[in-house]
Amino acid sequence: MHDIAIIGAGPAGLSAAITARARNKDVLVLSNKPQDSPLAKSHLIDNYPGLPKVSGLALLEQMLAQARSLGAHFEFTRVLSVLPMGEHFTLTTSDANFEARSVILALGTPQARAYPGEQEFLGRGVSYCATCDGMLYRNAHVVVVGENPEAAEEANFLAELGAKVFYLAPKLPPGLEQGIFQQAGRLLAIEGDMMGVTGVRFAEQCEDAGSAEADSDRAEGTLSCQGVFILRSQIAPSALIAGLELAGNFIAADANGCTNIPGVFAAGDCVGKPLQVAKAVGQGQLAAFAAVEHLG
Amino acid sequence: MHDIAIIGAGPAGLSAAITARARNKDVLVLSNKPQDSPLAKSHLIDNYPGLPKVSGLALLEQMLAQARSLGAHFEFTRVLSVLPMGEHFTLTTSDANFEARSVILALGTPQARAYPGEQEFLGRGVSYCATCDGMLYRNAHVVVVGENPEAAEEANFLAELGAKVFYLAPKLPPGLEQGIFQQAGRLLAIEGDMMGVTGVRFAEQCEDAGSAEADSDRAEGTLSCQGVFILRSQIAPSALIAGLELAGNFIAADANGCTNIPGVFAAGDCVGKPLQVAKAVGQGQLAAFAAVEHLG
Numbered sequence: 074m075h076d077i078a079i080i081g082a083g084p085a086g087l088s089a090a091i092t093a094r095a096r097n098k099d100v101l102v103l104s105n106k107p108q109d110s111p112l113a114k115s116h117l118i119d120n121y122p123g124l125p126k127v128s129g130l131a132l133l134e135q136m137l138a139q140a141r142s143l144g145a146h147f148e149f150t151r152v153l154s155v156l157p158m159g160e161h162f163t164l165t166t167s168d169a170n171f172e173a174r175s176v177i178l179a180l181g182t183p184q185a186r187a188y189p190g191e192q193e194f195l196g197r198g199v200s201y202c203a204t205c206d207g208m209l210y211r212n213a214h215v216v217v218v219g220e221n222p223e224a225a226e227e228a229n230f231l232a233e234l235g236a237k238v239f240y241l242a243p244k245l246p247p248g249l250e251q252g253i254f255q256q257a258g259r260l261l262a263i264e265g266d267m268m269g270v271t272g273v274r275f276a277e278q279c280e281d282a283g284s285a286e287a288d289s290d291r292a293e294g295t296l297s298c299q300g301v302f303i304l305r306s307q308i309a310p311s312a313l314i315a316g317l318e319l320a321g322n323f324i325a326a327d328a329n330g331c332t333n334i335p336g337v338f339a340a341g342d343c344v345g346k347p348l349q350v351a352k353a354v355g356q357g358q359l360a361a362f363a364a365v366e367h368l369g
Numbered sequence: 370m371h372d373i374a375i376i377g378a379g380p381a382g383l384s385a386a387i388t389a390r391a392r393n394k395d396v397l398v399l400s401n402k403p404q405d406s407p408l409a410k411s412h413l414i415d416n417y418p419g420l421p422k423v424s425g426l427a428l429l430e431q432m433l434a435q436a437r438s439l440g441a442h443f444e445f446t447r448v449l450s451v452l453p454m455g456e457h458f459t460l461t462t463s464d465a466n467f468e469a470r471s472v473i474l475a476l477g478t479p480q481a482r483a484y485p486g487e488q489e490f491l492g493r494g495v496s497y498c499a500t501c502d503g504m505l506y507r508n509a510h511v512v513v514v515g516e517n518p519e520a521a522e523e524a525n526f527l528a529e530l531g532a533k534v535f536y537l538a539p540k541l542p543p544g545l546e547q548g549i550f551q552q553a554g555r556l557l558a559i560e561g562d563m564m565g566v567t568g569v570r571f572a573e574q575c576e577d578a579g580s581a582e583a584d585s586d587r588a589e590g591t592l593s594c595q596g597v598f599i600l601r602s603q604i605a606p607s608a609l610i611a612g613l614e615l616a617g618n619f620i621a622a623d624a625n626g627c628t629n630i631p632g633v634f635a636a637g638d639c640v641g642k643p644l645q646v647a648k649a650v651g652q653g654q655l656a657a658f659a660a661v662e663h664l665g
Contacts, residue, residue, distance in 0.1 A: 088418045088647055095416040120391040122384045122650050123428060124419045125435040132419060139421040328624040347658050351384055354418050355651015362643050 075101040077364050078164055078173035080152050080313075083110055084350045085341025086179030087136040088357030089364075094143035096365045101146045101171060103164065105306050107133040109222055111182065112350075121350045132350065151221070151306070153202050155314040155337070162336065167204040175336045175364045176314075179357060180343040183322040184309055188218075190263030190270075191303065192312075198270025199263060199301050201308055203227035206300075211235045215300035216273050218242070218260050224304040225249050231302070239296055241275055261293065263301050272297040310343065320345070330360030338363050371397040373660050374460055374469035376448050376609075379406055380646045381637025382475030383432040384653030385660075390439040392661045397442045397467060399460060401602050403429040405518055407478065408646075417646045428646065447517070447602070449498050451610045451633070458632065463500040471632045471660045475653060476639040479618040480605055484514075486559030486566075487599065488608075494566025495559060495597050497604055499523035502596075507531045511596035512569050514538065514556050520600040521545050527598070535592055537571055557589065559597050568593040606639065616641070626656030634659050 077093050079086045082104035093100045107113060108130065115129030124132060141147065150166040155176055164171045191199055200206040203217075204227070212235055217228040219242035229250045232238045238253045245255050261274040277292045310317055310324050318325040318333035323345045330338040340360035341353035373389050375382045378400035389396045403409060404426065411425030420428060437443065446462040451472055460467045487495055496502040499513075500523070508531050513524040515538035525546045528534045534549045541551050557570040573588045606613055606620050614621040614629040619641045626634040636656035637649035 084418060091416045091418055092645075092647065119439070120387050120654070121419065122380060122387055122432045122435065122653075123417065123423075125431075125438065127419075135421075136418045139418065142421065143415070347654070349388075349654055351388070351654040352651045355648045355654070357418075358416070358643070358645055358647040358651070 074161060075099045075146075075171065075173040076368055077101070077175050077177060077361070078103060078162065078171060079177045079179055080104065080155075080164070081179035081181055081341070081343075082107060082137060082147070083112055083133070083179060083181050083341060083353065084136065085343075085353035085357035085360070086177065087133075087140050088354040089177045089179060089340060089361040090140040090145040091136070091143060092358045092361035093365065094140065094145050096361070098365060098368065099146075100140075100144075101148065101173060102140065103148050103150055103152050103166070103171065105151070105221075106149045107137055109306060118350060121354075151202075151223075151308075152313065153205070153308060154312075157314075157334065157336075167202045175338070175367050177330070177357075177360045177364055178310065178313075178324060178332070178337065178339040178343060179341045179353075179360075180307055180310060180313075180324075180339075182342045182348055184305060184307055187309055187312075188260050188263055188303070190265065194263055194265050194270050194301070195312065197268075198265060198299060199303065201303055201305070201312070203231050203302055203304070206302075207231050207234050207236065210300040213237070213299040214239065214297060215302060216241055216260075216296060216298050218301065218303045219246065221304050221306040227302065227304055228253055236300070239298065241273075243278060256294075258294070260301075260303075270299060270301055273301060328359070329363045330356060331363055336367055338367075370457060371395045371442075371467065371469040372664055373397070373471050373473060373657070374399060374458065374467060375473045375475060376400065376451075376460070377475035377477055377637070377639075378403060378433060378443070379408055379429070379475060379477050379637060379649065380432065381639075381649035381653035381656070382473065383429075383436050384650040385473045385475060385636060385657040386436040386441040387432070387439060388654045388657035389661065390436065390441050392657070394661060394664065395442075396436075396440075397444065397469060398436065399444050399446060399448050399462070399467065401447070401517075402445045403433055405602060414646060417650075447519075447604075448609065449501070449604060450608075453610075453630065453632075463498050471634070471663050473626070473653075473656045473660055474606065474609075474620060474628070474633065474635040474639060475637045475649075475656075476603055476606060476609075476620075476635075478638045478644055480601060480603055483605060484556050484559055484599070486561065490559055490561050490566050490597070491608065493564075494561060494595060495599065497599055497601070497608070499527050499598055499600070502598075503527050503530045503532070506596040509533070509595040510535065510593060511598060512537055512556075512592060512594050514597065514599045515542065517600050517602040523598065523600055524549055532596070535594065537569075539574060552590075554590070556597075556599075566595060566597055569597060624655070625659045626652060627659055632663055634663075
């Protein structure tokens with residue numbers, strides 16, 4: 074049982090971890106790998122006080138090393154759900170469960186809105202985790218919407234289980250198994266009926282994501298399927314914790330980082346603009362103080 | 370005319386300066402010297418993300434160098450008042466006036482409460498500036514309450530003008546002129562009548578400020594005088610800007626740093642606890658964004 078589980082290892086999550094460790098709490102950070110963070114792609118950050126002209130990746134690595142040296146634990150994995158269990162929370166990933174007495178959400182910039190049909194068919198054909206739900210689709214047709222670095226691996230896993238896999242992504246990854254049908258494009262909608270998912274609509278795209286042409290869809294297609302695996306780096310906050318109050322695409326939190334769920338706090342880009350490192354670091358610290366106070 | 374005047378060069382003020390410069394605003398920072406900041410006395414800060422195990426002074430110097438290299442202007446001086454002038458603000462110091470279209474207060478930890486009688490007799494015997502008001506006390510008895518590094522200099526100036534100076538401080542500084550009466554101690558109250566100040570009550574103290582003995586006052590004294598110069602590193606926010614709304618000892622500000630006065634923003638320790646660097650840096654950035662938005 075950890076005192077505080079922090080989801081996300083960007084500036085907000087790492088600041089929370091550092092301050093929580095300074096208050097001697099047992100801290101577990103669950104996150105993507107630093108190099109997969111959007112911030113890691115930033116070449117130059119010049120307005121973070123104390124570290125002039127630093128790259129996003131160097132900044133992340135310095136903060137992460139600091140949190141680690143202070144004794145925070147790290148697991149580089151994807152949290153699929155946070156379940157309130159009364160006095161504590163259970164956090165599930167594809168291969169393990171973790172328990173913590175409080176949770177800080179430092180999820181980063183909110184994803185674009187859910188796909189049409191995503192919420193409606195979640196658990197009735199829509200899944201976020203091949204390892205968890207793959208066995209349900211052994212001989213079925215499934216669409217894999219590949220939006221995270223491990224998506225190819227999960228698609229291969231589904232193919233090995235015997236599913237007929239249709240892989241859809243703006244940019245196709247290397248390493249997909251031969252039997253997988255590959256389509257450069259983006260998901261438009263998930264369709265279904267009372268029983269669950271029946272198919273998807275998608276837009277075909279040029280694979281060269283950098284070009285102007287890529288932005289203009291070339292043709293629309295449809296496909297019959299029984300399952301849709303949406304493999305994002307991040308689960309939408311509303312899908313992560315049932316009942317979490319939002320403010321638009323952001324998590325609703327007060328100035329101390331308290332959300333509407335006691336014991337759950339939020340900080341950084343996921344609670345609102347400006348999407349800036351210094352602001353995230355300050356909010357991460359405040360959320361850590363709020364969590365420490367909650368722990369009593 | 371500056372776009373933004375920032376009072377205070379601690380983590381909140383410097384973060385505001387850095388972000389405001391990144392938005393290409395003309396920025397003037399008015400503050401004490403970094404080495405006079407309370408933070409400069411902190412030997413080890415280990416919970417500021419990105420700079421592990423840093424001293425307070427090193428942290429301040431790095432942030433200051435960064436703000437300077439981005440083009441922020443600095444004046445190491447003490448702001449005595451901020452006057453709203455319609456479309457802009459005038460900031461007065463003992464020897465100059467500055468004008469700015471917006472003001473960010475990053476004043477640091479609020480001073481202890483005002484001395485009994487301080488507010489009542491402000492402008493009727495109580496002054497914060499020897500250079501400004503010294504001439505009014507040419508042949509009078511004045512008490513100098515020395516709480517900033519320049520207090521000795523200001524006391525000497527008063528003595529040169531012909532005032533009879535009684536210098537009161539917990540720790541007496543070197544360099545006071547011979548004619549000045551020196552007393553280790555602390556002010557208890559300022560007394561007066563309809564016409565203004567008539568005297569002070571004070572507690573004599575052991576000069577060795579580090580010892581437990583120093584905390585226990587030895588004897589109480591009284592002194593007749595016409596003027597009391599309270600020379601602090603920082604003017605209380607309520608004395609600095611008329612009408613500024615407070616929340617206890619802190620400045621009342623919303624989550625974006627907006628105060629009740631349009632164009633005046635606040636960040637860092639002066640708006641509330643926790644008194645921490647990361648939190649101050651985040652708030653400084655938010656106040657800068659709010660000021661930039663105000664400038665339109």
